[in-house]
Amino acid sequence: MPSDLTNNIPDIVIGRLPIYLRALNRLASEGREITSSHELGERLGISSAQIRKDLSHFGGFGKQGTGYQISYLQEKLRQVLHVNREWQIALVGAGDLGTAIANYRGFGDRGFHIACVFDASPDKIGQEVGGFTVQPMEELEATIRAHGITLAMVAIPAAHAQAVADQLIAAGVRGILNYAPINLNVPEDVRVQYIDPVVHLQRMTFYIAEE
């Protein structure tokens, strides 16, 4: 639950914080210690005024003229986003996309850890995917409960996504990252985020000049 400090922050601001954190991680990996809203803005294509305003929701992180201390701002953002701990994730779907997700090395250093992989297909169950043995859907609820998992990624065809979401929620999941190209109906206390490449492509073709 957001703390008193952070419960009136617009969702659009929350959506930008992971982008700021990612840029700060990058700066830190380049050996940098101090940055500014101006530099962050240049890197992200966001105005420096917007960045200062967004960060001011969480208290002052920097002094005018002296810039932000990167390590401090990283820590603060991790705290606000609750990723100063490790989250376990259940992955449903062990096809091409699920396999790519299970093999992705970019989760660990940003607060996430895949804990189990499920699939409905007899061809997948029992196979090794990204270091995990794929489990049957019948084991989903018990496994998720046993691990106390509250986050899931869904990488299966659209036709089955709602039924799987219902199963996940019944097992205690409260956040779903859905790769299936379909909107999910979920209770009010469950968050869903969507990844659909076609939606992003169509958002660009609107702007791209045609002959």
Add this chain to the structure above:
Amino acid sequence: MPSDLTNNIPDIVIGRLPIYLRALNRLASEGREITSSHELGERLGISSAQIRKDLSHFGGFGKQGTGYQISYLQEKLRQVLHVNREWQIALVGAGDLGTAIANYRGFGDRGFHIACVFDASPDKIGQEVGGFTVQPMEELEATIRAHGITLAMVAIPAAHAQAVADQLIAAGVRGILNYAPINLNVPEDVRVQYIDPVVHLQRMTFYIAEE
């Protein structure tokens, strides 16, 4: 280029149109012919007033009380988004993620078609991925120019993404869907969209209650 009719539409509205189109495609596949802003709103978790307002930017699509004709609204949205034609896409990256993208069957019926796949790794070049023979980066510019390709997807490690984006843009690409977890610097007439699962996960953990 957006037509006179559509050049003052806020970007956030444009971002919702692909979601509306996806929901309409789904309704059509269920055999439905008529829908309403109320029904769409229920399916998408968006208020019906918002949907009516968004669609009113492009002229009236429905009459109060009689609902929207799904096939007409699909066609109109495809027109507005410029996906009433087929766009060719260059894919850079033939690793796990690139392979999943190349194999994905959800592009074709929504206006997109992968035309070529590139990778820098000698292990990948010449291999078959999703029905394509992976080409070396040295062939990128000539291939993209020969096909007149203006859209690309980048599925490679962050460290190389900016250099590849620069190459793509030099070859004529005007829209990049970037899966690498890094912000790209591009000229003003180039659009970039980002897919980073960690950004979506962190946006949910903010809200999810902790013990």
